[in-house]
Amino acid sequence: MRIGILGSGGVGRTLASSFALLGHEVMLGARTPDNVNAAEWQVETSGLIGSFAETAEFGEVVFNALKGDVALGALVYLKSALVDKVLVDLANPLDFSNGFPPSFTVSNTDSLGEQIQRELPDTYVVKALNTLNTPVAVAPGSLVEATDLFICGNSASAKETVVALLVELGWTPERIRDLGDITSARGTEAYLAIWVRLMPLLGTAKFNVRLVTE
């Protein structure tokens, strides 16, 4: 599958490398053509790099691996290239302007996932992989027990496409939890408020939660 990754930071490069290793055709999209991160990634992996617009055009499935505070603005600009495509939104609307822990730029009765879906009504937005750090997201078996992943979105078939990619990454199908429509992004984004408190306590970003019932 042709996969476009918007954002050449750590999240985007890690995802791009993982999907390339799995045999997908991957393009890593950077904001500017002289982006050093993207250029280094290209040298290391012999992968494709492109502009945001080229990457959005290239991908059959496109990942939003942009920072939460710039994602919406960039995606609106890519609207026509993303029509009828699956857009996997990994971003969290975190505001670090007052330091750590961050606050949210949108929360409670709205979410970044919903904002993106409203601005791109002809794109199938699936919120996923935003509740854990990317090295764990692409290697769930690196944790000592199977953990849970949360996805949501308005299109059942788009979620099926994303689940298939997540299973390729190593996720246990029964632990990929479909929380329903895109409004559940309010829940998975809000979870970051406890994640940012757990990370310093645990002394690592490499953790996740496992749901336990009776």
Added chain:
Amino acid sequence: MRIGILGSGGVGRTLASSFALLGHEVMLGARTPDNVNAAEWQVETSGLIGSFAETAEFGEVVFNALKGDVALGALVYLKSALVDKVLVDLANPLDFSNGFPPSFTVSNTDSLGEQIQRELPDTYVVKALNTLNTPVAVAPGSLVEATDLFICGNSASAKETVVALLVELGWTPERIRDLGDITSARGTEAYLAIWVRLMPLLGTAKFNVRLVTE
């Protein structure tokens, strides 16, 4: 220990019965003297019931088991009775006025736990037991694996007092996670945004999360 439980709903009665069974002196506090829930509980358990004011006076440790939307107003009225005491805040600031799932009456850069601490500066507020339903809170061994509990508050000694009570309830000490000062209530309250999406998916309120690392 003398334990006061403010609120005679399901949360309060379940907690009160559990602490009574553990040998503590417990008073269950109801808003009105003719409260049916409290009267039934008294008949079933031969326990003490009282007004909110009597319960706040009675307890060496007092639990706020009131609904989030009325808790702050009631506690402000009990301020003098709660001076120099540990107040365990279980409430979540959920707004069900638009149905389920609820939204929050306070979130993001503030929390109910912080509001209570600000209004009662001479009380030691410890946020705890707000991230799971009460039957699980008082019987953590009812789940098939050990899970994690989150507490926070400004007073280390108040948190020690609460941890000791939680261990009596059956919690694994290593899995009682001290997230720091009361501002971490922003995280544990926000977690409810995903909890309310998980509950219908799992088909039960009897679940919790287990943290997993490398």
